Amino acid sequence: MTDFDTALARLLAQANPLGSEVVALEAASGRVLATDLKARGAAPRTAVSAMDGYAVRDVDLSILPARLPIASVAFAGRGDLPVLPSKTCVRVFTGGPVPTGADRVVVQEEVGRDGELALFATAPGPGRHIRAAGSDFEAGDVLLAAGTRLGYRALVAAAAADVAALSVVRQPRIVILSTGDELAAPGQSLETAGSIPESVSFGVAALVEASGGQVLDRRRLADAPDQLKAAARLALDTADVVVVTGGASVGDKDYARSMFAGFGLDLIFSKVAMKPGKPVWFGRAGRELVMGLPGNPTSAMVTARLFLAPLIAGLAGRDPAERLAWRDMILTEALKPCGDRETFERGRRDGDGVAGLKVQDSATQKALAGADLLIRRRPGAPGLPPGDMVPVLDF
Numbered sequence: 001m002t003d004f005d006t007a008l009a010r011l012l013a014q015a016n017p018l019g020s021e022v023v024a025l026e027a028a029s030g031r032v033l034a035t036d037l038k039a040r041g042a043a044p045r046t047a048v049s050a051m052d053g054y055a056v057r058d059v060d061l062s063i064l065p066a067r068l069p070i071a072s073v074a075f076a077g078r079g080d081l082p083v084l085p086s087k088t089c090v091r092v093f094t095g096g097p098v099p100t101g102a103d104r105v106v107v108q109e110e111v112g113r114d115g116e117l118a119l120f121a122t123a124p125g126p127g128r129h130i131r132a133a134g135s136d137f138e139a140g141d142v143l144l145a146a147g148t149r150l151g152y153r154a155l156v157a158a159a160a161a162d163v164a165a166l167s168v169v170r171q172p173r174i175v176i177l178s179t180g181d182e183l184a185a186p187g188q189s190l191e192t193a194g195s196i197p198e199s200v201s202f203g204v205a206a207l208v209e210a211s212g213g214q215v216l217d218r219r220r221l222a223d224a225p226d227q228l229k230a231a232a233r234l235a236l237d238t239a240d241v242v243v244v245t246g247g248a249s250v251g252d253k254d255y256a257r258s259m260f261a262g263f264g265l266d267l268i269f270s271k272v273a274m275k276p277g278k279p280v281w282f283g284r285a286g287r288e289l290v291m292g293l294p295g296n297p298t299s300a301m302v303t304a305r306l307f308l309a310p311l312i313a314g315l316a317g318r319d320p321a322e323r324l325a326w327r328d329m330i331l332t333e334a335l336k337p338c339g340d341r342e343t344f345e346r347g348r349r350d351g352d353g354v355a356g357l358k359v360q361d362s363a364t365q366k367a368l369a370g371a372d373l374l375i376r377r378r379p380g381a382p383g384l385p386p387g388d389m390v391p392v393l394d395f
């Protein structure tokens with residue numbers, strides 16, 4: 001049996017970004033840049049006005065009041081640079097090009113009008129209201145470095161670089177195989193004696209997607225070795241990571257590992273000294289990674305959260321450590337002593353603190369829904385009173 005930290009270290013050694021691919025900007029949300037993103041052009045390309053008003057030379061306002069004819073109008077989108085003849089002004093709007101020679105834009109609230117004449121009665125304030133060409137960025141500037149996750153703010157910068165497509169880390173493709181004769185599609189289990197709704201793959205798929213992966217396929221499989229082998233072959237042909245649920249333990253029909261044996265499965269760890277989730281295993285079959293999750297739903301989700309989420313994040317080019325951000329939180333209720341296996345107790349937020357759930361059964365599905373935190377407990381740790389600090393992870 002491998003201890004938890006060793007298993008995690010071995011897993012993280014495999015959690016490296018996959019290759020890159022080019023995607024349209026529209027499809028880039030949440031992806032990770034594979035290369036630096038440089039601006040095609042400067043922003044702004046010419047000096048533009050920051051306000052609606054009148055572009056003027058200071059010398060033309062040296063005697064006040066001043067009356068200046070409006071030489072032309074510059075809305076945002078005007079393609080040529082306006083000319084500012086001496087002793088005139090140019091009517092400008094926010095984002096419109098400011099003529100060369102203009103010292104400032106006087107905001108329109110400070111300017112009167114008499115037909116095509118603009119009337120300047122008072123000295124303008126200190127603001128010039130001009131955004132210089134290239135003041136945001138110059139052509140060729142790196143706007144986003146390789147490794148940047150394209151969240152909603154970064155996407156604005158990416159679009160501003162004036163590119164239509166981006167080189168991003170390839171999204172890991174995942175196939176989930178749920179094994180067990182007893183499994184039925186939700187909505188159909190009551191119709192067959194002995195069957196139960198297959199629940200785990202729904203949680204695993206959502207966790208994979210939240211971690212940056214793409215679920216290609218999800219299959220329910222009976223405990224029939226030939227069928228399992230065929231499904232393993234198909235999954236390895238299409239996926240980067242195959243996740244198998246159930247059949248991880250020592251039962252007579254626990255085939256999860258053996259179904260990959262013919263495809264060169266090399267185990268990286270198998271059985272971890274943790275509770276719940278002891279039967280979790282991880283390996284490589286050729287270029288593909290395979291993870292076996294225990295069938296008990298809470299065990300499956302705890303191990304998926306602790307091992308699968310950082311693995312997918314790392315393959316997707318994200319920092320796996322983001323998915324392992326343990327922090328200390330105050331206990332609001334006492335905790336019992338920990339047994340001899342490292343334990344990931346399910347907890348819930350309780351005000352600013354955390355309380356362990358009453359139900360700690362690894363098969364529970366109802367209590368799982370309310371378990372928003374994991375509390376990490378070292379083997380042999382003593383019971384703890386309310387007020388003590390414990391390490392927690394968002395679950």
Ligand SMILES: Nc1nc2c(c(=O)[nH]1)N[C@H]1C(S)=C(S)[C@@H](COP(=O)(O)OP(=O)(O)OC[C@H]3O[C@@H](n4cnc5c(N)ncnc54)[C@H](O)[C@@H]3O)O[C@H]1N2
Pocket residue numbers: 178179180182183196197198199200201245246247248249250251254276277278279293294295296297299362
């Ligand atoms: N003699 C031993 N028995 C067991 C051991 C052991 O070490 N020695 N380990 C126990 C532990 S710990 C766990 S966890 C379970 C996990 O075993 P498996 O991975 O082989 O899981 P199954 O036997 O296939 O299923 C366990 C349980 O979960 C239900 N299940 C399975 N898949 C799903 C699914 N996709 N959706 C919903 N429910 C599922 C299944 O019906 C079983 O009730 O083994 C212990 N036994």
Ligand code: MOO
Pocket residue numbers: 274275276277278279294296299300362363
């Ligand atoms: O350790 Mo199992 O994964 O709890 O029931």
